[in-house]
Amino acid sequence: xxxxxxxxxxxxxxxxxxxxxxxxxxxxxxxxxxxxxxxxxxxxxxxxxxxxxxxxxxxxxxxxxxxxxxxxxxxxxxxxxxxxxxxxxxxxxxxxxxxxxxxxxxxxxxxxxxxxxxxxxxxxxxxxxxxxxxxxxxxxxxxxxxxxxxxxxxxxxxxxxxxxxxxxxxxxxxxxxxxxxxxxxxxxxxxxxxxxxxxxxxxxxxxxxxxxxxxxxxxxxxxxxxxxxxxxxxxxxxxxxxxxxxxxxxxxxxxxxxxxxxxxxxxxxxxxxxxxxxxxxxxxxxxxxxxxxxxxxxxxxxxxxxxxxxxxxxxxxxxxxxxxxxxxxxxxxxxxxxxxxxxxxxxxxxxxxxxxxxxxxxxxxxxxxxxxxxxxxxxxxxxxxxxxxxxxxxxxxxxxxxxxxxxxxxxxxxxxxxxxxxxxxxxxxxxxxxxxxxxxxxxxxxxxxxxxxxxxxxxxxxxxxxxxxxxxxxxxxxxxxxxxxxxxxxxxxxxxxxxxxxxxxxxxxxxxxxxxxxxxxxxxxxxxxxxxxxxxxxxxxxxxxxxxxxxxxxxxxxxxxxxxxxxxxxxxxxxxxxxxxxxxxxxxxxxxxxx
Numbered sequence: 001x002x003x004x005x006x007x008x009x010x011x012x013x014x015x016x017x018x019x020x021x022x023x024x025x026x027x028x029x030x031x032x033x034x035x036x037x038x039x040x041x042x043x044x045x046x047x048x049x050x051x052x053x054x055x056x057x058x059x060x061x062x063x064x065x066x067x068x069x070x071x072x073x074x075x076x077x078x079x080x081x082x083x084x085x086x087x088x089x090x091x092x093x094x095x096x097x098x099x100x101x102x103x104x105x106x107x108x109x110x111x112x113x114x115x116x117x118x119x120x121x122x123x124x125x126x127x128x129x130x131x132x133x134x135x136x137x138x139x140x141x142x143x144x145x146x147x148x149x150x151x152x153x154x155x156x157x158x159x160x161x162x163x164x165x166x167x168x169x170x171x172x173x174x175x176x177x178x179x180x181x182x183x184x185x186x187x188x189x190x191x192x193x194x195x196x197x198x199x200x201x202x203x204x205x206x207x208x209x210x211x212x213x214x215x216x217x218x219x220x221x222x223x224x225x226x227x228x229x230x231x232x233x234x235x236x237x238x239x240x241x242x243x244x245x246x247x248x249x250x251x252x253x254x255x256x257x258x259x260x261x262x263x264x265x266x267x268x269x270x271x272x273x274x275x276x277x278x279x280x281x282x283x284x285x286x287x288x289x290x291x292x293x294x295x296x297x298x299x300x301x302x303x304x305x306x307x308x309x310x311x312x313x314x315x316x317x318x319x320x321x322x323x324x325x326x327x328x329x330x331x332x333x334x335x336x337x338x339x340x341x342x343x344x345x346x347x348x349x350x351x352x353x354x355x356x357x358x359x360x361x362x363x364x365x366x367x368x369x370x371x372x373x374x375x376x377x378x379x380x381x382x383x384x385x386x387x388x389x390x391x392x393x394x395x396x397x398x399x400x401x402x403x404x405x406x407x408x409x410x411x412x413x414x415x416x417x418x419x420x421x422x423x424x425x426x427x428x429x430x431x432x433x434x435x436x437x438x439x440x441x442x443x444x445x446x447x448x449x450x451x452x453x454x455x456x457x458x459x460x461x462x463x464x465x466x467x468x469x470x471x472x473x474x475x476x477x478x479x480x481x482x483x484x485x486x487x488x489x490x491x492x493x494x495x496x497x498x499x500x501x502x503x504x505x506x507x508x509x510x511x512x513x514x515x516x517x518x519x520x521x522x523x524x525x526x527x528x529x530x531x532x533x534x535x536x537x538x539x540x541x542x543x544x545x546x547x548x549x550x551x552x553x554x555x556x557x558x559x560x561x562x563x564x565x566x567x568x569x570x571x572x573x574x575x576x577x578x579x580x581x582x583x584x585x586x587x588x589x590x591x592x593x594x595x
Contacts, residue, residue, distance in 0.1 A: 013180050014055065018048040028179070032059065032172045035077045038070070039063055039172075051531025052180055053389065053581060059176075060169045060387035075126045075164045078171075116149050123153065124160055131170040135562055135575040136191040137184075159564060166384060166562070173577060186287055187580030193230075193283050194275045197223060197267070205272060210570065212271045214315040216245060216348040223267055227282070227307050234286050235293030236305070243358035244325045244349075245309035251289045253302035254594075260302035261593055262364070262372045262552065263586075265544055266311035266322065273312075274377075274572020280559060280579070281375045282307045288587050301370055301593035308544050315339045315348075323547035328363040364551065370593060371519050372548040374556045375582055377574055379541050379567035383560035388535050389578040390585060392523045393556035396539045396546040397446075397473040398480045398512030404491070407501040410456070410464030422499050425454060425463040431494045435470070438486050444538050445474040445483050475538040477512050513546035516553030523557050526588040530581060541567075557585060 017025055022044060029040035042062045049055040063071060120128045128149055134140040140148075152160055177183065198211050200223040205212035213220050227247040231239040236249035247267075253260070265281025285305045292298070306326070313319030318334040335346040335356055349356050383391050408422030432449055439447035451469040472487065474480035488504070495502045524534045537558065545554045559582045562573040 014049050014052065017055075032175050033063075033074065033168065036074045039066075039074070042066075049531070052176070052182060054531035056169075056173050056176060057387055057389075057532065059172060063165060063169070064387060071161070071165060072126065074168065075129060075161070078127070078129050078164075078168055114146075114149070116146075116153060120149065120153050124157065126164065128152070129164040129167045131167045131174070133174060135170075135573055136188055137174065137576055138188075162385070163564070169387065170575070177577070184576045184580035186291075186583050187576035187578070190280075190283050190287060190579045190583070191576050193287075194279060197226065197279060198275045200226065210272045211269055211275060212273065212314075213267070213269045214271075214312075215268055215310040215321075216315070216352045216354075220245075220268065220309070221352055224307070224309065227267065231286060231305070234290035236289060242325075242362045243354055243356065244322050244330070244362070245352065245354060246322050246325070246362075247307040247309075249286070249289070249305045251292065251303045251305075252298070254298040254300055258300060258302060259368060259370050260304045261590065262304050262306065262369050262548065263374060264304075264306035264308060265374055265376060266308040268308075268310050268312050268314065270312050270314060270568045272570060273568050274566075274570060276377045276561070276572050276574055277379065277567055278308070278311060278376070280377050280574070280582070284375045284579070284582050284586050287583055288590065291587070299590055299594040301590065303590060304369075311544055316345050318345070320542070320544065320547045323544040325359050325362050326364045327547055327550045328360070329547065329550060330359050366551045369552055371516060371553040371555070372545060373519060373523075373554065373586075373589065374543060374545045375586060376539075376543060376556055376558060377561050377567060377572065378558040378565050379561065379572075381561075381565040382537055383535070383558060384562070384565050386535060388533060389560045389581050390527050390530075390532060391535045391537050391558040391560075392515075392520060392527060393539050393558055394515055394520065394536045395475040396513040396541075396543055396549070396556070397475055398477045399471065399473040399508060399510045399542070400480060400484055400506065401472075401508040402470045402488075403467070403505045403507055404470055405465060405467050405503040406495060407465045407503070408463070408498070411462045413460045413462055416462050421462050422464070423462050424466040424500060427494050427498045427500050428452070428466050428468065431491050434490045434494075435487055438483060438490075439472070442474060442479060442483060445472070445479060446540055447472045447483065447487060473540055475512060476514070480512065510542065510546070513549035513554065515555040519553055519555035522589055522592055523555055523585070526585045526592065527557075529588060530584060532581075557582065 017028060020028070025044050026037070026040060030037065033039040039059055039062050043059045046058045049058060063074065117128050130145060130148055132140055132145065152163065155163065200213060200219040201210065202212045202214055202217050202219050206219070213223060224241060224245055224247050228239055228241060231247065231249035237252045238250040239248070241247055263281070263285050266278035267282060269277065282305065285303060289303060289305070308322040310322040311320055316334065316337045316339060318337060321330060321334060324330045336344055338344050346356055378391060383389065406424040406427055408424040408427070411421065435447045435449065439445045448471045449468050450471060453467045454463050455465055455467065457463055472480060472484050474483060492502055527534050539556065543556065545556050548554050559574055560578050561567060562575065563571045566572060
């Protein structure tokens with residue numbers, strides 16, 4: 001499939017669908033949602049459809065607006081035998097093993113009798129629904145299917161209800177792809193690239209099939225060298241590793257001396273993390289460059305892709321050190337930090353063949369660039385809840401973090417009257433409810449107590465103290481600071497009323513990074529050109545873009561995540577279809593810089 005939406009091979013089919021009479025259109029759409037034709041029937045009232053992606057969203061949105069009873073009927077109608085199953089050409093990927101007799105075989109008929117399926121049905125009141133071809137479309141292994149059943153059996157009612165609907169939409173999406181003879185070829189290739197890069201993992205995790213990649217470990221260096229080889233294979237004009245271990249690829253503009261678009265993301269991971277956080281933002285522009293090379297095409301703007309060596313702060317407490325080096329923000333004192341084994345960052349760099357003295361030279365000159373753009377998996381549930389594959393980021397939230405202690409008086413749980421206690425945990429509990437309420441009042445602000453400890457706590461002692469963390473984030477610094485003032489003021493008021501003392505230490509303060517209006521508008525335009533509704537949203541997580549924001553205009557595009565958008569987790573995932581759209585969006589964005 002070509003990158004340009006204007007050459008979308010579904011255009012003719014959609015043109016016919018938009019003009020067809022209702023009976024003919026219904027016949028063509030028949031079976032997309034199994035035995036629930038009302039979905040297609042209601043969707044036809046929304047014609048004309050601007051693209052295949054728009055049609056997919058419209059179908060899902062009909063279900064979203066149908067109400068709980070209709071949604072439940074849809075789920076109940078989608079019993080396992082009606083689930084999509086691998087074709088003959090795909091069945092080879094579903095191998096037989098010890099679980100093959102209790103999972104879908106190539107006919108997809110056998111999971112319904114498994115004891116866990118019966119337990120699932122008893123707990124939730126509907127059948128276990130899963131798209132057996134999976135997010136890449138090649139078929140899930142029997143053990144993977146069983147693992148998913150085991151995992152989802154412990155989900156909450158509301159989460160599992162939503163997940164079943166998502167799986168039904170995925171099956172409908174594949175059926176629609178088949179009808180339109182469309183395959184997300186480049187998205188499937190990106191899926192394979194993520195699996196390919198996940199082979200590099202640090203000791204202690206690799207042995208368990210887990211992904212963990214910390215700065216300048218042997219696995220990290222092997223990953224970097226593989227990215228070097230990958231960029232060269234894609235056809236970049238220049239590929240090199242810089243003084244902090246960033247892998248840089250440059251595709252030159254049509255005319256020498258023209259400016260570049262800077263893009264990229266990080267290739268390190270959290271411990272036992274996911275395969276897409278950061279890496280999606282490396283691979284999307286890489287495949288776009290490869291397609292340009294295949295066509296023998298150059299753009300008026302050059303493209304520089306940076307695979308940042310460090311963003312997560314796992315080995316050293318110098319988060320964003322790799323992107324900071326490009327902005328001139330790398331601090332020399334970081335080189336003296338030591339890891340858990342006592343190895344300093346300076347030593348680690350030297351052992352990896354890097355020269356710390358060269359770091360100042362890699363600072364980018366802003367006048368050489370048009371801006372920084374980043375593609376990233378959303379790392380949250382918003383896009384999935386809206387049935388949208390792409391979202392445009394308005395701002396990377398500013399944050400502030402505190403470590404706080406409340407001190408009261410430890411006393412006997414049996415002899416201390418309730419009205420005479422100085423209970424630190426009771427004060428914390430009263431205040432914590434306000435934290436949640438205050439953050440909700442802002443709509444797009446968040447506040448989190450991530451750690452809570454009761455030192456020397458005992459079952460028969462009124463808690464004399466408690467220690468906890470507080471993380472607050474908002475799209476603007478002013479919004480963040482107003483929320484922080486209210487929350488901290490309430491903390492002191494509650495403790496004063498109860499006769500308690502408060503100590504607090506601010507440990508992090510990061511400024512918000514609003515998206516550049518011009519670059520954000522470019523992202524919005526390409527999303528619209530794909531026929532999709534534009535959803536604007538802040539990013540609650542930090543990204544390399546917030547560091548490049550110090551010297552360049554920046555804007556980000558989010559890609560929908562699966563499993564309720566979970567991230568920093570092995571379940572982190574997106575689909576080949578959504579990655580295909582991300583590739584198309586990035587290609588159109590670059591085309592826009594050439595006009």
